[in-house]
Amino acid sequence: MSEIAFQNNYPDELSHCYGCGRLNPDGLQLKSYWDGDETVARFRPRASHMAIPGYVYGGLLASLIDCHSTGSASAAAGRARPDEAPFRFVTASLHVDYLRPTPIDAELEIRGVIKELKEKKVVVSATVSAGGQVCAKGEVVAVRMPENMLR
Amino acid sequence: MSEIAFQNNYPDELSHCYGCGRLNPDGLQLKSYWDGDETVARFRPRASHMAIPGYVYGGLLASLIDCHSTGSASAAAGRARPDEAPFRFVTASLHVDYLRPTPIDAELEIRGVIKELKEKKVVVSATVSAGGQVCAKGEVVAVRMPENMLR
Numbered sequence: 640m641s642e643i644a645f646q647n648n649y650p651d652e653l654s655h656c657y658g659c660g661r662l663n664p665d666g667l668q669l670k671s672y673w674d675g676d677e678t679v680a681r682f683r684p685r686a687s688h689m690a691i692p693g694y695v696y697g698g699l700l701a702s703l704i705d706c707h708s709t710g711s712a713s714a715a716a717g718r719a720r721p722d723e724a725p726f727r728f729v730t731a732s733l734h735v736d737y738l739r740p741t742p743i744d745a746e747l748e749i750r751g752v753i754k755e756l757k758e759k760k761v762v763v764s765a766t767v768s769a770g771g772q773v774c775a776k777g778e779v780v781a782v783r784m785p786e787n788m789l790r
Numbered sequence: 791m792s793e794i795a796f797q798n799n800y801p802d803e804l805s806h807c808y809g810c811g812r813l814n815p816d817g818l819q820l821k822s823y824w825d826g827d828e829t830v831a832r833f834r835p836r837a838s839h840m841a842i843p844g845y846v847y848g849g850l851l852a853s854l855i856d857c858h859s860t861g862s863a864s865a866a867a868g869r870a871r872p873d874e875a876p877f878r879f880v881t882a883s884l885h886v887d888y889l890r891p892t893p894i895d896a897e898l899e900i901r902g903v904i905k906e907l908k909e910k911k912v913v914v915s916a917t918v919s920a921g922g923q924v925c926a927k928g929e930v931v932a933v934r935m936p937e938n939m940l941r
Contacts, residue, residue, distance in 0.1 A: 657839050657847040665838035687816035688808050690880070691939060696808040697856045697881045702849025729841070730848045733886045740939055788842060788891055 644670035645678075645710040648717070648725045652789060658706035669703060671710040671751070673718075678711040678751035678763075684743050695741040700775045703749050704765045705733050708779030711751040712761035716783075719756060728761060728781035729788070741767065741774035759783040795821035796829075796861040799868070799876045803940060809857035820854060822861040822902070829862040829902035829914075835894050846892040851926045854900050855916045856884050859930035862902040863912035867934075870907060879912060879932035880939070892918065892925035910934040 646659045646669065657666040671680040682703055690696035712728040741747070748768045755762035760782050767775040797810045797820065808817040822831040833854055841847035863879040892898070899919045906913035911933050918926040 653842055655843060656841050658849045660840075663838060663840070665836075685816075687814060689811075689814070690807050690809075691804055691935075692806060694939070696853070697884065698809045698849060698853025701852035701856065701884060701886075702847070705848045705852065730888050732888065733848065733852060733884075735852075735881075735884045737881050737883065784842075788845070 642672075644672060645714040646670055648713075649727060650725070653727050656706065658702045659710060667702065667706070669706045669710070671707050671714070671749075673714065674750075676753070678707065678714065680707045680710075680749040682747045682749065684747065686743070689743050693740075693743060695743050695747075697735070697737060700737070700741060700767050701733060701735050701777070703747065703767060704735055704775070704777040705730055705779060707749045707751055708763035708765050708777070709781045711753065711763045712779075712781035715753045715756050715761055716758075727784040729784045731760075731780040731782045733777065733779050735775055735777040737775050739772070739774050742769050745769040754778075793823075795823060796865040797821060799864075800878060801876070804878050807857065809853045810861060818853065818857070820857045820861070822858050822865070822900075824865065825901075827904070829858065829865065831858045831861075831900040833898045833900065835898065837894070840894050844891075844894060846894050846898075848886070848888060851888070851892060851918050852884060852886050852928070854898065854918060855886055855926070855928040856881055856930060858900045858902055859914035859916050859928075860932045862904065862914045863930075863932035866904045866907050866912055867909075878935040880935045882911075882931040882933045884928065884930050886926055886928040888926050890923070890925050893920050896920040905929075
């Protein structure tokens with residue numbers, strides 16, 4: 640695994656995301672890393688993140704897939720063009736299939752695979768597993784953040 | 791608009807969802823209602839729910855579409871068979887298209903349309919708007935919750 644989380648390479652002004660910003664004290668602070676050609680993040684749900692007792696709510700899984708995938712897109716773009724500044728990607732579309740109930744009392748592993756890599760668009764497929772069993776799978780179309788989004 | 795939120799018809803043991811459970815004090819407590827044949831919910835993001843300063847993070851929009859749609863599925867099933875007990879639906883799949891950045895300092899309106907209604911499967915399309923402009927649209931395939939999910 641790489642040593643520095645993708646999200647820790649974001650500049651301060653892009654590090655406030657509820658899902659993955661290191662400067663958002665209320666947020667999830669997801670951290671994603673390279674693991675060979677795949678990307679990986681681990682996350683332990685809070686007790687409040689339930690859908691029904693014992694299981695994680697779907698919105699959390701969507702958030703984890705979303706932020707892990709945009710982070711993976713940023714890292715893949717950076718690996719392809721290491722001499723340029725870090726790139727920030729945002730989500731154009733997100734799809735999640737919920738395959739089985741996801742236990743809330745387990746560490747979740749989110750894994751990403753880069754399916755398509757273009758200069759301004761990266762497609763990432765992702766899974767969320769608990770105890771080695773895939774509970775949800777998803778796909779994110781990430782696009783390079785327009786510079787005029789920063790106020 | 792109907793007077794009682796769909797989620798307030800869920801029995802206590804199914805009212806802990808982070809997105810819409812009335813018994814989850816840390817959660818979003820989304821409330822959805824009939825508005826004619828459409829369903830509607832309104833939600834004001836917290837300051838921490840940002841993606842980058844000024845805009846809502848994608849996972850929140852996914853959560854709102856998810857919980858509003860499963861609630862809408864439950865309500866539609868109940869409207870079709872009013873003499874039976876309330877039905878609880880869970881998400882089989884979720885798709886969200888992010889059409890434009892969603893401002894964080896606005897009340898969001900989530901609207902749902904029932905696209906398909908079967909006994910065990912309901913398909914709901916949804917939009918999230920701010921200031922009358924659609925910022926995200928999505929589709930949820932909701933399935934009747936298996937009884938063995940309740941521990």
